[in-house]
Amino acid sequence: MMLNNKHALVTGGGTGIGLAIAQTLAANGAEVTITGRRTEVLEAAASDSIHPLVMDVCDEASVSEGIASAVAARGPIQICVPNAGIAEGKSILKTDLEFWRNMMATNLDGAFLTIRESLKSMTQTDWGRVIAVSSIAGVRGLKGAPCYSATKHGLLGLIRSLSADYATKPYTFNALCPAYVETEIITRNVTSIMERTGLPEDKARALMTDMNPHGRLITVQEVADAALWLCGDNSGSVNGQDIRIAGGEI
Structure with missing residues (x-):
């Protein structure tokens, strides 16, 4: 139970990759706050150590107030997993500004807000992990999905910059970059x-x-196990990396 007394926050934690990460962290001792916009989905995923929180990552007030309430309930966030996102392809000539801004608000603004608010408590502790869920589209352009690819490239830029900012501190910043996941x-x-x-x-x-x-x-558990590895005792020198879970995609 290597994560005993650690509080983790997983956005989009009610389904898919987010749920698998939340369950894996909880199985290893963490108290996990999962967030999303659908109450029924979050409550279905809840357990004794997985706690639902309705939060919209596109809304700054919702993120700041939601994370503050989670910290008040379960202590500083030491594992932050910005996972909430939209995955949808559309050619650039069919991409209107509403589609572009909605995906940017969810995939990139949402990650920024989640990380910023989580760091407020994390940096008051002596250990922390930020594990963003990006995509193989974050390291190469995905055909037919320029907007999605742009958000995931932007997320990697954010993670790499933060890893440089905090390089001498006990916090690491990495991104998981899976290819097609079930x-x-x-x-x-x-x-x-x-x-x-x-x-x-x-x-x-x-x-x-x-x-x-x-x-x-790829299975969701393969991605979740990579997240767990980044929380391990000997992961402190892994920082600013894109961890590709992609079956050999380079």
């Missing part, structure tokens, strides 16, 4: 591809599966 996003994308192209389900699914060099979708 989540509800894949299910929605399969449906969208089928509707747009007329492809059968297996072929629509293969369009994403085949993008991973090892020929399968």
